[in-house]
Amino acid sequence: MPFKDLLVHLDASRQGAERLDYAIEWATRDRAHLTGLYTLDLAPTLAELARAYPGPVEHFETYVQLRTTAVDRAKEVEGRFHGANSSSAEHPGRLSGPAYFLFS
Secondary structure: OOOOEEEEEEOOOHHHHHHHHHHHHHHHHHOOEEEEEEOOOOHHHHHHHHHHOOOOOOOOHHHHHHHHHHHHHHHHHHHHHHHOOOEOOOOEOOOOOOEEEEEO
């Protein structure tokens, strides 16, 4: 039975890129809609801040830098996801359905 809708978890890792390629193959094969989900979890970022400053958290510059880095990675992955559905010479419209990027 073919899939109608697929949800793929996206991240900036090598495995995340492989997962996206695999999801694109399935979506193309079954003419399915592909939804990408990238979760930006700031709790680990706050944990990093707590490790850097074990006392009261007064310096938010580190937090802002870590958050900015995480958002930049998410934007790179978003670009790869949308590029997979483009009709450029590099990616000749490999998906038949619409593609979405959810940022939470």
